[in-house]
Amino acid sequence: MAGNGILRGRAHVFGDDVNTDYIISGKYKFRTLDVEELARHCMEDVDPGFSERVRPGDFIVAGGNFGCGSSREQAPLVIKHAGVSAVLARSFARIFFRNAINKGLPAVECDTSGIRAGDELEVDLARGKVKNVTRGYTLEIVPLPAVMMDILAEGGLTDYLRKHGGFKL
Amino acid sequence: MGMTIAEKIFSRHCGRPVRAGELVVAEVDFMMGQDGTSPLAIQAFRELGGERVCDAARVAMVIDHSAPSPLEGVSNLHAMMREFAGEQGLFLYDVGWGVCHCLLPEQGHVVPGDLVIGADSHTTTYGAINVFSTGVGSTDLAAAMLSGKLWFKVPETLRLELRGTLAPGVYSKDIALFLAGELTADGATYLAVEYGGEAISSLSVEARFTIANMAVEMGAKAGLMQADEKVLQWVSRRAARRPAPADPDPDASYRGVLEYDLGGLTPQVALPHRVDNVKPVEEVEGTPIQEAVIGTCTNGRLEDLEEAARILAGRRASPEVRLIVAPASRQVLMEAMEKGIAQRLVEAGAALVTPGCGPCVGTHNGVPADGEAVISTANRNFKGRMGNANAHIYLASPATVAASAVAGKITDPRRML
Numbered sequence A: 001m002a003g004n005g006i007l008r009g010r011a012h013v014f015g016d017d018v019n020t021d022y023i024i025s026g027k028y029k030f031r032t033l034d035v036e037e038l039a040r041h042c043m044e045d046v047d048p049g050f051s052e053r054v055r056p057g058d059f060i061v062a063g064g065n066f067g068c069g070s071s072r073e074q075a076p077l078v079i080k081h082a083g084v085s086a087v088l089a090r091s092f093a094r095i096f097f098r099n100a101i102n103k104g105l106p107a108v109e110c111d112t113s114g115i116r117a118g119d120e121l122e123v124d125l126a127r128g129k130v131k132n133v134t135r136g137y138t139l140e141i142v143p144l145p146a147v148m149m150d151i152l153a154e155g156g157l158t159d160y161l162r163k164h165g166g167f168k169l
Numbered sequence B: 001m002g003m004t005i006a007e008k009i010f011s012r013h014c015g016r017p018v019r020a021g022e023l024v025v026a027e028v029d030f031m032m033g034q035d036g037t038s039p040l041a042i043q044a045f046r047e048l049g050g051e052r053v054c055d056a057a058r059v060a061m062v063i064d065h066s067a068p069s070p071l072e073g074v075s076n077l078h079a080m081m082r083e084f085a086g087e088q089g090l091f092l093y094d095v096g097w098g099v100c101h102c103l104l105p106e107q108g109h110v111v112p113g114d115l116v117i118g119a120d121s122h123t124t125t126y127g128a129i130n131v132f133s134t135g136v137g138s139t140d141l142a143a144a145m146l147s148g149k150l151w152f153k154v155p156e157t158l159r160l161e162l163r164g165t166l167a168p169g170v171y172s173k174d175i176a177l178f179l180a181g182e183l184t185a186d187g188a189t190y191l192a193v194e195y196g197g198e199a200i201s202s203l204s205v206e207a208r209f210t211i212a213n214m215a216v217e218m219g220a221k222a223g224l225m226q227a228d229e230k231v232l233q234w235v236s237r238r239a240a241r242r243p244a245p246a247d248p249d250p251d252a253s254y255r256g257v258l259e260y261d262l263g264g265l266t267p268q269v270a271l272p273h274r275v276d277n278v279k280p281v282e283e284v285e286g287t288p289i290q291e292a293v294i295g296t297c298t299n300g301r302l303e304d305l306e307e308a309a310r311i312l313a314g315r316r317a318s319p320e321v322r323l324i325v326a327p328a329s330r331q332v333l334m335e336a337m338e339k340g341i342a343q344r345l346v347e348a349g350a351a352l353v354t355p356g357c358g359p360c361v362g363t364h365n366g367v368p369a370d371g372e373a374v375i376s377t378a379n380r381n382f383k384g385r386m387g388n389a390n391a392h393i394y395l396a397s398p399a400t401v402a403a404s405a406v407a408g409k410i411t412d413p414r415r416m417l
């Protein structure tokens, strides 16, 4: 994250119902806990070569129900390790959403319909804005509950719990 | 105002009345991880500085997804689970015990009125016995193992009134597929679903698990049913803990109430690559298949094997088809052996594999070849789900899968009843 808390990068655009098998196939995730190894297979079945094209800070932009399917926490983890700074989607499947926050990967619910592949975006979580620099417009984000912002700010649930010693609601 | 099943269960676990929309921290009655999620949970538990789990009697780990291990990487993760379970004294269901979602109710770990988490999305299954059970990730499981608690958002509830009696050859799986088609893959996202009506109450408890199992295929956080006499009897034969059934109040407030008459329902099939791409079997009959799978946490229970065996009795699987049967648990396999069901399946040409997830998630036990079509009793048919992105997966009831295995092509089971 840049010093001012604004995330910058380019959009990689996907459709609706991107499931956790597409994000990281079950055939890999049972073999290893090595996230760097798993990250090389991120999005492999729906967008071959994604892990080579994605640059640090880039965004995954999707339609509805992103992350549906299994509870595998490896899904947000490999996205984060592939270098993606946030996922923007019209809606998220709930376990993915929870896991993303727990792993410190911002999951941003907003209207993604106007974003095209390669668009340059700026995401300001604290102020709740997504700016499409390429197309010159700004979107408001559905704000996250405070506990989730706190977990994200600590970089994930593990660090949050280590700091607070429990859940603070 | 009255409460839904979800609001009642959360209220009891928070020690105060809570309503849909509230963020709460609640005590969890039981928690579970499988071999795809436990290793990360163990890692997170250590990172949290965890030494002892809060209560070993409330934690189970199940080696079911890749069991027995096909690769050294998997073996090492299994070894990590065994070591942790041994050190902590928690329940470990090792290779051959069966699928986590069959085991937890079968082994009496969960009872009506419980709040349960599992690091597996199909944890919704126990909703069939009135348990608020939901899937979480590994770090959530680690946090709950440490503290016994977890944070939740109390969900709103969508009520489904299912009327009518199923026709012969139509099963609870057909209801689950029909509802996924109607409501779509995200039609119940963030919501609890309550299932009621005589189409549910007339089903056996085993058949109800199939429907609650697939609640998550509509995005639901839980798939809840009432604990009627059948459920209480089923549970009392297995669990030592006392159930505390949570019935919905008549004036409970719902996000919506939908009513379906299932009297005219015909066998349903989900077509590749979406679980909500559902059609009546009549519209896909004749599609050639090369593999047929009976098993998984959706349909690997005794009744499912029994239904399949009934169709296969005196018949054989087509030589063009590999028929793979994975009983959902060791107990299911034992009963299937006692009743001669296993014998009939094997005689009909089935390859019987270890109780567990079988080929469901593409780790082993029957990865299809490029271009092949598979018909399976599982709950997911995503591209690549069974380990090959160039294969096509159709989902159906055990009867439809068995009939299709015989014919070598997708077949209406009513032709073979």
Ligand code: SF4
Residues within 6 Å of the ligand: B064, B065, B099, B100, B101, B120, B122, B296, B297, B298, B356, B357, B358, B360, B361, B378, B379
């Ligand atoms: S049988 Fe399939 S869906 Fe069920 S827990 Fe195992 S892998 Fe998951």
